[in-house]
Amino acid sequence: MNSPTRHTRPLSPNIQIYRPQLTSVLSIANRVTGIVLSAFAVFLVIWLSVAAASPQAFATVQSVMGSWIGQLLMIAGVFSFFMHLSGGIRHLFWDAGYGFQLRTIYASGWAVVIASLLLTGATWVLSIYMAG
Template identity: 40%
Template structure:
């Protein structure tokens, strides 16, 4: 008896891509990025404990344009993961599953992550004096 040649569920031919699907994938990707970013944070802390030369090298690397871009991306990943995690906590209560609420929460998560990222960086630059 031959097995029917059916698509696996969920098969992507049926679904129309939406922002909720992109945010679901981004939530997983930002989780991985936060794991890698934590290694970066550990490297920075180890360099701090290793002495002035190692710390100066780490600071030089992180304050370069590429280092700041990576730190900005890490900050955005943290904020997106946070906002989407809060949305998941709301969903765990059984609220927010209707389509209109999902559409609104999509934009709240995206907008909130951008606003929180920019606020964190503006605050940091104000505290550091634009260093």
């Protein structure tokens, strides 16, 4: 039966003091960007199917993509592509046995973040320049 005093398991002290590290955040980000890219692959198939279906259907999809939410989703997709690509290149170096010093791990992690942001920005600036 139940005893009058309730016994609870003690929480690990690590739960209260844990701070996310750059490496763990980038590992999670790599998985999330992979999922986002999978969703965008499905969207690409839908977009191409609609483009082949009729001009009216294509115009509808293009108007959605031209809205602010559509543009935000496109930026997220482009950033996900570059983040996943940069993280993958980083992992290729690790697979070859390079870059395991703590200082190099953090430098390459920040390089992934900065490269992803710069490449996303450059892509959008170039797309605006090419469109206009």
